[in-house]
Amino acid sequence: EAQVTQNPRYLITVTGKKLTVTCSQNMNHEYMSWYRQDPGLGLRQIYYSMNVEVTDKGDVPEGYKVSRKEKRNFPLILESPSPNQTSLYFCASSLSSGGGYTFGSGTRLTVV
């Protein structure tokens, strides 16, 4: 089944403890992206990648890192999480610039 898989689905962590949210797609998509969704603020793009080893900042990249060492994987790294990073995170991929995103199921992160 064609899909984007994110893990974990839920995570509660403490301020400052490094964490990684994994994202993997099995559709051979070129484009991958991370979004966070907060009430009243909609979906905001954190980072995106247009191919292996090609990544760039979205609208809200502060406090996040990404890597794209292989086409299928696009992990999101929070080196030192803070409470303002409590949010619902979505990974998404698309075949090309003309393709709609396929989204993962989301990761609900709480930083205390």
Added chain:
Amino acid sequence: GQNIDQPTEMTATEGAIVQINCTYQTSGFNGLFWYQQHAGEAPTFLSYNVLDGLEEKGRFSSFLSRSKGYSYLLLKELQMKDSASYLCAVRGLNAGKSTFGDGTTLTVKP
């Protein structure tokens, strides 16, 4: 940058037609997308417009006017399951960047 506006909420009756509007201001344009998001779930792709005109997909149609910075999503024969948030998104000239509107919450009533 991009600025996208859509109504916050709409209500319609089962079986009716509803039109959800989206206006955008962008420094570059590489396509407009509509997504559906049910509460507690991930968004799902509905439609894509890059040229002016109407794209039809079953009960859903999407229209684009690039000169006016305007799009709409038309939902026909509304069903209760169409109650969801509808997100308008614009892809800029940098094809990796996509900006989403805040979404329109549609409630379908019997």
